[in-house]
Amino acid sequence: MNVRAVYSLAVVLTRSQIRGTRRSKLLARILSEPRIILPVDAGLLLGIGALGYVTVSRMGNDLQSILMPILPKALAGIPSAIMFIAILFGVLYEISQPTQSMNTDLVNWLPLTPMEYVAGSTISESYIYSFVLCLFLGVVLGPALAFGMFRSWLAAAALAVLALFVGAFVVEILDATTNRISSSFYKKSGRSGIIFRLVATVILLIFIQLLFSGYIIDYLLQSIIQAAVFVWFLPIVWPTLAVLSVSQGNFLAFLLFSGASVVFAGTLFAAAAQFRARFWVPVPVSIRLSSGAYRPTKFQLPFLGAAEGALIQKDLRSLTRRREMARFLAIPFVLAISMGISISPLGGGPTSGIYEFFSLELLYAIPVFIFVGAFAMTSIGQEGYAIWNIYAAPIKPSQILRAKTVFAAALGLAFGIALLTIFALMLNPIAANYGILLLIGILIVFESSTIGVWYAARFPDFREMIRSRYVGVWGSLAGMGTAFGAALLTIAPSFTSAYIYGTIRPEFTVATVAIGLLVSLVAAKLALREIAYLFRNIRV
Amino acid sequence: MDALTVENVVKSFGAIVAVNGVSFTLQNNQILGLLGPNGSGKSTLMKTMVGVITPDSGTITVEGLNVASNPIGVKRIVGFVPESPRLYEFLSGSEYLDFVATVHGLGVEAKRERIPEFLKAFELEGRENELIHGYSQGMKQKLAIIAGMLHKPRILILDEPLNALDPRSARIVKDLIHKLRDDGVPTVFSTHVLEIADAVCDRIVIMYNGKTLAEGTVEELKAKAGTEGSSLEEVFLKLTGTSDTREIVEALTR
Numbered sequence: 001m002n003v004r005a006v007y008s009l010a011v012v013l014t015r016s017q018i019r020g021t022r023r024s025k026l027l028a029r030i031l032s033e034p035r036i037i038l039p040v041d042a043g044l045l046l047g048i049g050a051l052g053y054v055t056v057s058r059m060g061n062d063l064q065s066i067l068m069p070i071l072p073k074a075l076a077g078i079p080s081a082i083m084f085i086a087i088l089f090g091v092l093y094e095i096s097q098p099t100q101s102m103n104t105d106l107v108n109w110l111p112l113t114p115m116e117y118v119a120g121s122t123i124s125e126s127y128i129y130s131f132v133l134c135l136f137l138g139v140v141l142g143p144a145l146a147f148g149m150f151r152s153w154l155a156a157a158a159l160a161v162l163a164l165f166v167g168a169f170v171v172e173i174l175d176a177t178t179n180r181i182s183s184s185f186y187k188k189s190g191r192s193g194i195i196f197r198l199v200a201t202v203i204l205l206i207f208i209q210l211l212f213s214g215y216i217i218d219y220l221l222q223s224i225i226q227a228a229v230f231v232w233f234l235p236i237v238w239p240t241l242a243v244l245s246v247s248q249g250n251f252l253a254f255l256l257f258s259g260a261s262v263v264f265a266g267t268l269f270a271a272a273a274q275f276r277a278r279f280w281v282p283v284p285v286s287i288r289l290s291s292g293a294y295r296p297t298k299f300q301l302p303f304l305g306a307a308e309g310a311l312i313q314k315d316l317r318s319l320t321r322r323r324e325m326a327r328f329l330a331i332p333f334v335l336a337i338s339m340g341i342s343i344s345p346l347g348g349g350p351t352s353g354i355y356e357f358f359s360l361e362l363l364y365a366i367p368v369f370i371f372v373g374a375f376a377m378t379s380i381g382q383e384g385y386a387i388w389n390i391y392a393a394p395i396k397p398s399q400i401l402r403a404k405t406v407f408a409a410a411l412g413l414a415f416g417i418a419l420l421t422i423f424a425l426m427l428n429p430i431a432a433n434y435g436i437l438l439l440i441g442i443l444i445v446f447e448s449s450t451i452g453v454w455y456a457a458r459f460p461d462f463r464e465m466i467r468s469r470y471v472g473v474w475g476s477l478a479g480m481g482t483a484f485g486a487a488l489l490t491i492a493p494s495f496t497s498a499y500i501y502g503t504i505r506p507e508f509t510v511a512t513v514a515i516g517l518l519v520s521l522v523a524a525k526l527a528l529r530e531i532a533y534l535f536r537n538i539r540v
Numbered sequence: 541m542d543a544l545t546v547e548n549v550v551k552s553f554g555a556i557v558a559v560n561g562v563s564f565t566l567q568n569n570q571i572l573g574l575l576g577p578n579g580s581g582k583s584t585l586m587k588t589m590v591g592v593i594t595p596d597s598g599t600i601t602v603e604g605l606n607v608a609s610n611p612i613g614v615k616r617i618v619g620f621v622p623e624s625p626r627l628y629e630f631l632s633g634s635e636y637l638d639f640v641a642t643v644h645g646l647g648v649e650a651k652r653e654r655i656p657e658f659l660k661a662f663e664l665e666g667r668e669n670e671l672i673h674g675y676s677q678g679m680k681q682k683l684a685i686i687a688g689m690l691h692k693p694r695i696l697i698l699d700e701p702l703n704a705l706d707p708r709s710a711r712i713v714k715d716l717i718h719k720l721r722d723d724g725v726p727t728v729f730s731t732h733v734l735e736i737a738d739a740v741c742d743r744i745v746i747m748y749n750g751k752t753l754a755e756g757t758v759e760e761l762k763a764k765a766g767t768e769g770s771s772l773e774e775v776f777l778k779l780t781g782t783s784d785t786r787e788i789v790e791a792l793t794r
Contacts, residue, residue: 537593
């Protein structure tokens, strides 16, 4: 193995990842070289470690006696947690790559062996996520020093580094095999393959989002640590068992499990290299959507022209066919599940009480404006470098505004109605309240879609990169702030009426509608101005 | 009336002046070749002609329409192919052409007639239902050229249109440009392949550092450069001051 080649590849891949995300000029300059990760890691490890040591040393005996028995378990859980996170981040990275930049052509024509490629790639991935490792190890360093468990900490640290690599090897294997499987799959399945990919990606993203709720992570780790002794034959628990052995003073078991962990990591490395050798890098496959001769389409929507229809149809295909867009489809599901969990305490009784209604109104308005606002704000930037197709076409700014707003609003309305149905099923419905909520939902959808398109045109980000945001950071913050303000303004009259009169009077409903329409109209005017300006000054 | 007039156009990007006071006209029966080294401002100038970039100063009119005040009107009558065009890779070839045809206002009948015709001519028939993501560079270029011509434009602006094309398709494009010129549809055409410019263009504008260095027919340019009887490549290298390449080659092969 050419070590210099592996090192160079690892540096290039690391640079490609850390430079491949949009950030401010200052941050871009600071984070342009891989060596910046080292001081960040050291700072996290030593800084948090020192803080932890001081805190634990000054704790009372009662608190220390609670913490001390937990520490060995926490140390033992770190390798498993790191392995899990490395796999999770690796998979997320693959999902968020723009379709256009999936081919790592470089390794096709450079004189690199599969083993060198796997080594370089896994070193790069492990180095990039080393901050997570240092964060975890930093948290347990202080207590370990204070309670005299530094030896266990050292064992946990060494095995966590190994686990990080194991995670990276697993990602390599997954990447190589899924490339091959998906290539053959898409070739055979065509359109249904794309739908399957979309559904699978959305489910995976929902699963990952829900996993990130602290409760589930804690539950999983506790289960692994408790079950580790019983499933000692599974290689993934060997690092955990090795650390537990140190805490129990069983050095023979430590040597056995850590040695087995090293052999397991080596086997995975060899397997990853073999998979790479067989399937190598992804190559674009020809996906045939249908057979037969070309048939012209006529996608005509009421009140909209042919150009708006064509734009909406294109955006719908973009949303359902681009892997990196799947996250937008996952948002409503994640929000709906989160809101479902949040409203469950309200269930059981009628929702006519003022405070219950306030809670319900907020719990309904927030996800609707978040989804519609976030989606509309990316509607221009998601065009990517292909935006020239619109720049060069005879499409008026007003047509672009209509197409982008209607598409975001249509998705938002579908989501709003679905969310309301969940509310109605989970709670004791009072028809009048749901009527008001539906009206508010419709108004917020229109406001958020026009405000979103306004900011999308003002702060577009056309760059195609990993985890593309499609809208500038400040633009997205300001846009979400504006949409949130508008949503609050829209629900204010119903709040006021319910608070003063205990019911929602018609004049307050009229005020709600007036505010909603006025905000939408003003935002649409501003959006039109921004689109007209944007399309006079190409930025790509 | 001239098909295209470019008058004293200036366009800067920050401190870089990409186009610096360029002027020329194009007649209805002409193919104008825009030549120049990399970074000379050709692509920027072509984008200003389509209304994709607004110049800082100067005027461009296409068929009498001012590009600055009527960009949509101009885009309706211009067929544009940019350099290295990026297409919507999540669409199939036929879906992409259908989209472009629709936004140019073509009806169902016109699309049914023209799209298969072009697909067949450029040998994309049978591949039109595949996602563009899987197309080769040449196939994408063919698709961009078809998209630029579908709506029967009254003037063509083609930035390096023959890039990545196979010889047969390149020949079709060249013959199409000639036929359209004979039918009164002029073309502005940029290329780095000077043999092609020599063979295809009626007039040449050589740009260098954002300015017009020379303009005229190939023969006029040869006379201007004092290189009668030599190739357009020699004229180009002499005018742009890059003719002495021996030392560079020597150094590279040392």
